[in-house]
Amino acid sequence: MKKHIPLLGLLGLLAMGCNENSRQVSEAERETSSATADSTNLQPALQSISADSLLAHVTTLASDEFEGRAPGSVGEDSTVAYLTRHFKQLGLQPGNPDGSFVQKVPMFGYTPTPKATLTANGKNIPLSFPDDYVALTRRYVEGVEVNNSDLVFVGYGVVAPEFGWDDYKGVDVKGKTIVMLVSDPPVPDPQNPEQLDSTIFGGKAMTYYGRWTYKYEIAAEKGAAAAIIIHETGPAGYPYEVISGSHSREGFEIITPDKNMNRSEVEAWITEPKARELFTALGRNFDELKEAAKKKDFKPVPLKATASFNIKNELREVQSQNVIAKLEGSDEELKDEYVIYTAHWDHLGKDPSLQGDQIYNGALDNATGTAGLIELARAFSQMETKPKRSILFLAVTAEEKGLLGSKYYASSPLYPLEKTVAVINMDVLNAYGPTEDVVVVGYGNSTLEDVLAQEAKSQNRRIVPEATPETGSFYRSDHFEFAKQGVPALYAGSGVVARNQPADYVKQWKERYTANDYHKLSDEVRDDWNLEGAVEDLQLFLRVGYRVANTEKFPEWKEGTEFRAKREETLSRAAPSN
Numbered sequence: 001m002k003k004h005i006p007l008l009g010l011l012g013l014l015a016m017g018c019n020e021n022s023r024q025v026s027e028a029e030r031e032t033s034s035a036t037a038d039s040t041n042l043q044p045a046l047q048s049i050s051a052d053s054l055l056a057h058v059t060t061l062a063s064d065e066f067e068g069r070a071p072g073s074v075g076e077d078s079t080v081a082y083l084t085r086h087f088k089q090l091g092l093q094p095g096n097p098d099g100s101f102v103q104k105v106p107m108f109g110y111t112p113t114p115k116a117t118l119t120a121n122g123k124n125i126p127l128s129f130p131d132d133y134v135a136l137t138r139r140y141v142e143g144v145e146v147n148n149s150d151l152v153f154v155g156y157g158v159v160a161p162e163f164g165w166d167d168y169k170g171v172d173v174k175g176k177t178i179v180m181l182v183s184d185p186p187v188p189d190p191q192n193p194e195q196l197d198s199t200i201f202g203g204k205a206m207t208y209y210g211r212w213t214y215k216y217e218i219a220a221e222k223g224a225a226a227a228i229i230i231h232e233t234g235p236a237g238y239p240y241e242v243i244s245g246s247h248s249r250e251g252f253e254i255i256t257p258d259k260n261m262n263r264s265e266v267e268a269w270i271t272e273p274k275a276r277e278l279f280t281a282l283g284r285n286f287d288e289l290k291e292a293a294k295k296k297d298f299k300p301v302p303l304k305a306t307a308s309f310n311i312k313n314e315l316r317e318v319q320s321q322n323v324i325a326k327l328e329g330s331d332e333e334l335k336d337e338y339v340i341y342t343a344h345w346d347h348l349g350k351d352p353s354l355q356g357d358q359i360y361n362g363a364l365d366n367a368t369g370t371a372g373l374i375e376l377a378r379a380f381s382q383m384e385t386k387p388k389r390s391i392l393f394l395a396v397t398a399e400e401k402g403l404l405g406s407k408y409y410a411s412s413p414l415y416p417l418e419k420t421v422a423v424i425n426m427d428v429l430n431a432y433g434p435t436e437d438v439v440v441v442g443y444g445n446s447t448l449e450d451v452l453a454q455e456a457k458s459q460n461r462r463i464v465p466e467a468t469p470e471t472g473s474f475y476r477s478d479h480f481e482f483a484k485q486g487v488p489a490l491y492a493g494s495g496v497v498a499r500n501q502p503a504d505y506v507k508q509w510k511e512r513y514t515a516n517d518y519h520k521l522s523d524e525v526r527d528d529w530n531l532e533g534a535v536e537d538l539q540l541f542l543r544v545g546y547r548v549a550n551t552e553k554f555p556e557w558k559e560g561t562e563f564r565a566k567r568e569e570t571l572s573r574a575a576p577s578n
Contacts, residue, residue, distance in 0.1 A: 042546065045379040046539045051531040053378075054429075054538075057086075057371030059525050061345075062363035069362060070349025071252055071398045072109050072318035079345050079370075080321050083395050086374050087325035090381045095324025095392055096414055103322040105397055105408045111250045111314040112136040116268070118151075120281035120305040127274065130248035133228075135268035135309055138251075140259035143312045146225045146266055149177040151303040155293030156185045157227075158209045159218055163200045164296060171300040174223035177266075177307040179275075183235035183470065184210035185294050206472030208562070213402065213475075216267050226266035226309055230275040237471025242519045243269045249351055252318065252401040254408055266309045278305065322405045323395040324414065327380050329549065331388035337419045339549045340392040341376055341541070342406065342478045343369035343426045344399030348519060363525045365518065368429035370395055372538050379542050387549035389421065396478050399427075406478035410485045417482075418574035422448055422548050422555050423489040424541055425479035430494035430533035431526070432509045437495030438463045438540065442474035445483075445563070448490040448544070448555045455543040459536060464495060486567035488555040490544070494533045 060066070060082065067075035084101045094101045114135040118125040127133050137144045155167040157180035165185070184201040188194075196203045201210070208214050212229055219227035233239050247269070253260060270278075279286045282303055292298050323345065329335030347362025361367070377393045380386070392415070396405030410417070438456050440449050443465035453463045466473060474480060479489035498505045517523045548555060557564035 038546075041383050041385050042543070044382045044384075045542060045546075048379045048382045049375050049535050049538050049542070051535050054368075054371050054375055054531050054534060055525070055529070057374055058363060058367045061367040061370055062361040062525055064359050064361070066361075068349040068360040069345060069347045069367075070250075071107065071320040071346050071401065072316070073349055075349060076320060076346070076397070080323055083323040083345065083370070083374070087323070087377060087393065090325075090377055092325040092327055092377060092381065092393070095326040095394070101323055101325060103324055103409060103412075103414060105320045105322055105405055106255050107252045107318045107320050107398065107404060108140055108255050109250050109252050109316045109318050110136070110138075110140075112247075113312040113314075115310045117308045118278055118305060119148075119307075120278055120303070121283075123281050125274065125278050125281060127270075130244040131271075132274045133268055133270045134244055134247040135226075135266055135311060136247055136251060137265055137311050137313060138253045138260050138263045138267060139265065140253075140255060140261075140315070141313060142315060144265040144309070145311075146177070146307065146309040148306045148308055149175065149225050151177050151179055151305040151307055153179045153289060153301040153303055155289075155298045155300070156181050156183070156209070157215045157218060158185060160201070160209055165200075167293070167298060167300065168222060169299050173219075173300075175225050177226040177228060178219055178222075178224045179228045179230065179303070180215050180219075181230055181235075181290060181293060182210075182212070182232055183472070186235075187294055187296075202469070205469030206475070208475055210472050211475045216264065219267075220262060220264045224264050226268060226307060227264050228268045228270050228307070230272060231269050232272050235470065237468060237473075238514065238518065240269075240271050245519050246348065246400065249349075250314075252320070252398050252404060254404055255317070266311065268309070281305075320397040320405070322397055322409055325377060325393045327377070327386060327391040327393075329388050329390040330386040334388040335390050337389045337421055338392050338415050339387075339389055339421055339545050340394050340423045340482075341373055341426070341545060342394045342396060342423055342482075343373045344397070344405065344478055345370045345395040346397050346400055346405075348400060354521075357521050360519070360521055361524045363523050364431060364513070365428050365523060366399070366426075368431070368534065369426035372426045372429050372534065372541075375538055376542055376545075379538075380546075387546055389549040391545065391549060399478055403478055403481050406481040410481040410487075416574070417485050417487055418570050420482070420487050422545075423479050423482045423487055424448075424545055425477055425489065425491045426493075426541070427477040427491070428493070429531070430537055431529040431531060432494075432498060432506060432533060433501065433530035434499045434533045434536050435461070435495035435506065436497040436499055437461055438537070439466050439493050439495050440464070441466050441477075441491040441493070443469070444558060445474075445561050446488040446490065446555055446557050448488055448548070449492070451544050451547055451555070452490065452492060452540070455540055455547065458543065459540060461495070461540075463492070467496060483563045484566070486557075486563055486570045488557055488567070492537075492541075494537055498533075
């Protein structure tokens with residue numbers, strides 16, 4: 001028997017079907033409309049980033065007129081004025097809630113004049129500053145003196161309870177001079193001694209334990225009067241000239257309430273040849289001691305040697321400045337959350353003691369990143385509909401002096417860190433042309449790189465890990481100070497496979513730059529630069545920041561990352577209680 005459906009029921013079912021179809025169409029239309037709106041909104045911004053504009057900014061910032069952009073110099077005044085002027089012209093708001101475009105960073109400048117003596121078995125080891133060693137004090141004092149301090153070799157100088165590792169083994173080093181190797185302990189894999197153990201100290205990748213900053217921190221904690229790091233170019237990833245160039249002239253430090261008296265009196269580096277000379281004079285084999293230091297059962301080795309230091313400091317207080325601009329978000333509920341783009345504006349300044357050229361122009365490092373910050377600010381200002389969250393453009397001071405500007409902001413933030421959803425850092429942009437890949441420094445750390453990978457597909461590119469994680473690049477730029485406070489941070493750059501170039505083109509280019517120009521007088525604008533790769537990277541960074549600023553979910557540190565616990569703690573404190 002045929003079943004009849006009442007007319008009203010039939011009309012109801014038809015209406016339900018139409019409503020369901022309408023809802024499906026509506027949702028599909030909304031998704032399409034949203035994607036179209038995003039594309040329409042992004043295109044003018046993406047197209048506004050140009051190689052010519054980028055080069056114009058770099059050329060100005062790296063000109064002799066800016067005198068190498070040292071903190072506390074006329075170069076700082078010129079740089080801050082330049083950034084502020086351009087941010088104002090773009091119609092951005094002052095980034096400091098006090099109505100200004102700057103955050104003052106209280107620092108002091110110190111110019112050390114050191115004398116050092118090493119005595120081994122009664123024999124003097126001659127030392128020439130800065131060719132053989134550099135030594136300084138970060139205490140806010142006019143000078144320090146350490147006399148006939150006993151030397152103790154402490155391997156890599158690491159105390160890492162999570163790995164059951166202690167290079168001090170309870171040995172009292174108070175008032176003594178400790179000697180340490182650079183980087184992490186390269187622990188061999190028990191199953192394959194030719195490889196590093198991936199379960200300890202990151203395997204091939206450097207951990208914070210390998211950074212010189214950590215080594216001096218633990219030395220101070222242990223009460224050492226002086227700490228000497230033996231520089232080796234291979235593990236460090238840069239030549240000794242980077243050390244001597246940075247620390248043989250004026251340095252800077254943030255002024256703390258105790259005037260930094262919690263630091264060791266002396267922090268020093270010594271070249272590998274001089275270290276070998278010292279150990280040979282003591283009848284010790286340097287390579288054997290290095291080998292012993294790779295093992296968990298290593299014990300400190302007291303040396304029949306003493307060290308004496310006399311350091312005179314020329315001091316001056318410096319009120320340096322971070323420069324910050326704000327693009328307010330368009331969503332009333334989300335505009336009090338922030339995505340930050342960072343780049344350091346400073347370089348090494350001017351050395352009047354040199355003959356001829358005296359200016360470290362810092363064209364690639366980091367006039368390019370600073371110029372990129374301006375380009376991104378201009379691009380975001382082109383958007384008809386601004387991102388839901390606010391965008392901050394933060395040019396920080398004194399990165400070259402120990403990440404001081406970012407350290408100060410992260411410890412004294414202008415906007416709450418629990419409402420800071422991400423930091424995207426730029427340090428040395430690509431001057432060798434477009435690449436097929438994007439290198440992620442600190443690969444595997446956060447979900448920001450997942451966003452990066454998805455957006456890179458729009459450029460037919462892929463993300464790859466950095467080739468030399470053992471050099472600790474993740475800990476050597478400004479995003480790290482935010483990461484230490486738990487804020488998810490992304491540090492990425494152009495890849496290693498250049499389009500339409502030989503396979504080793506990028507490798508050779510970077511090796512030449514590191515050997516010939518990095519932190520040297522020759523880091524200047526060159527006629528053979530190709531900034532199209534930098535433009536592509538900036539467009540990618542814009543896409544990532546735009547997406548993060550519009551997505552409801554916060555980026556996160558991945559499981560096992562050393563910064564995850566800090567972020568969870570910060571967010572839990574900020575969460576409203578029921």
